[in-house]
Amino acid sequence: MDALFSQLFAGLSLGSVLLLAALGLALTFGQMGVINMAHGEFMMAGAYTAFVLQAFIPDAGISLLVALPVGFVVGGLLGLLLEVTLISRMYRRPLDTLLVTFGVALVLQQLARDVFGAPNVDVRAPAWLSGAVPFLGMNLPKTRLFILGLAIACVVVLALVLKLTPLGRRIRATVQNRDLAETSGVSTRATDRLTFFVGSGVAGVAGVALTLLGSIGPTLGTNYIVDAFLVVVVGGIGQLKGAVIAAFSLGIVQAAFEYSTTASLAKVLLFVVIVAFLQVRPQGLVSVRTRSLA
Amino acid sequence: MTTHPLPSRTSRKRALALSAAALAAALTLSACGGARTAAGTDGGTASASGGASCVDTSGDTVKIGFLNSLSGTMAISEQTVRDSLDLAAEEINAAGGVLGKQLEIVAEDGASEPTVFAEKADKLISSDCVAAVFGGWTSSSRKAMLPVFESKNSLLFYPVQYEGLEASKNIFYTGATTNQQIIPGMDYLKEQGKKKVFLVGSDYVFPRTANKIINAYAEANGIEIVGEEYAPLGHTDFATIVNKLKASGADAVFNTLNGDSNVAFFKEYKNVGLTVDATPVVSVSIAEEEVGGIGVDNIVGQLTAWNYYQTVESPENTTFVAAFKAKYGDDRPTSDPMEAAYTSLYLWKGMVEKAESFAVADIQEAADGVSFDAPEGTVTVNGDNHHIAKTAYIGEIGPDGLIYSVWESDGPIEPDPFLEGYDWAEGLS
Secondary structure: OHHHHHHHHHHHHHHHHHHHHHHHHHHHHHHOOOOOOOHHHHHHHHHHHHHHHHHHOOOHHHHHHHHHHHHHHHHHHHHHHHHHHOHHHHOOOHHHHHHHHHHHHHHHHHHHHHHHOOOOEOOOOOHHHOOEEEEOOEEEEHHHHHHHHHHHHHHHHHHHHHHHOHHHHHHHHHHHOHHHHHHOOOOHHHHHHHHHHHHHHHHHHHHHHHOOOOOEOOOOOHHHHHHHHHHHHHHOOOOHHHHHHHHHHHHHHHHHHHHHOOHHHHHHHHHHHHHHHHHHOOOOOOOOOOOOOO | OOOOOOOOHHHHHHHHHHHHHHHHHHHHHHHHHHHOOOOOOOOOOOOOOOOOOOOOOOOOEEEEEEEEOOOOOOHHHHHHHHHHHHHHHHHHHHOOOEOOEEEEEEEEEOOOOHHHHHHHHHHHHHOOOOOOEEEOOOHHHHHHHHHHHHHHOOOEEEOOOOOOOOOOOOEEEOOOOHHHOHHHHHHHHHHOOOOEEEEEEEOOHHHHHHHHHHHHHHHHHOOEEEEEEEEOOOOOOOHHHHHHHHHOOOOEEEEEOOOOHHHHHHHHHHHOOOOOOOOOEEEOOOOHHHHHHHOHHHHOOOEEEEOOOOOOOOHHHHHHHHHHHHHHOOOOOOOHHHHHHHHHHHHHHHHHHHHOOOOHHHHHHHOOOOEEEEOOEEEEEOOOOOEEEEOOEEEEEOOOOOEEEEEEOOOOEOOOOOOOOOHHHOOOO
């Protein structure tokens, strides 16, 4: 019984990491159709932001809390720069965005290697996140609870922004029918930029959170990019709801497979399940309804 | 203002399918990368064909080759080995060279690809005419180079601890073989009264071979292996594996994880409340330069098994560490593979001087018993299996990130790559 709950929590926790990694992608890939292979490197930028801030702010707790908004801005600005300089030129050619952003990803990795050195670096976890919370006979690591909370907070904020704010309305209008939105006076160009800023910013936040779990190195992003795309594809393109359900389902399924088999086999089984699922529902868990005529 | 209509739904779908295919291809490639090993022949059975060597010793210099990954995923580690090889060459040249000849270094980049290692080794031997090659790190790179060195009848000096079960008369292994690192690690746990050991490793050849040996050792020594888990290289979510570890009731862990995975593993280990006192972890792939990246806080007090630490107390080591820091900076630690590489160049020098010749056959004949007062302690070449006798150390990671010896073997341990001296190891090789 203990093991069951522990694994359920491991699955939820893995799901929250997947969700953080995929959330920004759900915006830029899901809503805008841009295949941004550099998304993982925006996460890396967020992680290194946390590392740099720690050098200036000695208290690990405060530096983590400062790193979250700063990581958002750093990731966001990188995304904005990418959108303005490159992606804006190829909205008509989605496949080219894959190649271009893959190139950008490699450049960013090398840049990180040159600036921070090839070996991995460590971000100290704050004292209030060390140890575990006893709960129903289990020990829930505080870092994992924090990441779970952070993921939920990000989803809620993002959902509220999309639902309630003028920016959110413009984003949804642009996604549903770009031409009509444009005719109605929505600046789709400005909307694109803002969407990219927000999506990439969330990647930066995810990067900060990842410093609590593992190492920070130039290839941090590549570890997560495939999983993030999987979550978005399984969830259904352009749907926040889908991404949330998919992230937690994949997390729990993987944790269950991993417990009953091995880590390597679990990954394979997960892919088998996903392939089978996409045969049945190629549009993903939640499909988008658009007013677009095409 | 311009508008950028998004592509129609069908083309989005196509884009999606294509990108999914691209991702799948990338995954497959990376999966194969781990398993890609060129077929190599074990044992020194290849004939010494390949014709007359083109090594030119008529002038004031003699060429030797350095072959390490300076790019790709292994560059982080192998660059440190190259640095210490450069230091050794500089020292030897400053002291008058080998048999009065200055060393001329031909350096190549193996690019973390076994096939590139094989190609570059061939180039170093055949067109640069080097007298010997120093380098390699991964077992797959060594296995790829082995047939080249055997068919061209040249010499490779390989500086990294490895999984054993190999010997070639064209390779000198100056890192530890299993009975100089893994078995002492287990001996130490046994001495500490540990009865239930959990094995965790990366999913590739070294950990799987090492764990096969540990399983046989455990059976013969009354230790129970309560779990054996492998994570794919680069795996960073250890919640499940650490859950299993905790549930297994293990009183010690033997860790053969590589690279980044260690960080995630040790953070998770600490987070779920496991402690060094109750469940110590012995690691065989964490050396001084990795400790900083893992975070000293996460790993302080944990154990490692190696043949050298920067803190080893000997006049030779004091000189080595000082020379290394003077050349590369005070913040650069020294580690076991670096020391083994440094030592390998001096061992080659010793063999050449004993043979009074740069010829491969003469060196092979003179090799047995050549010894060197290395920073790790005195090492001696075993002429039968071309490994070297080394002292084993178990070290504890200190709060300053350096590793301090808590146990050492009674003098150098004779190398036994095929574990012939251990009854329980029968049938492993």
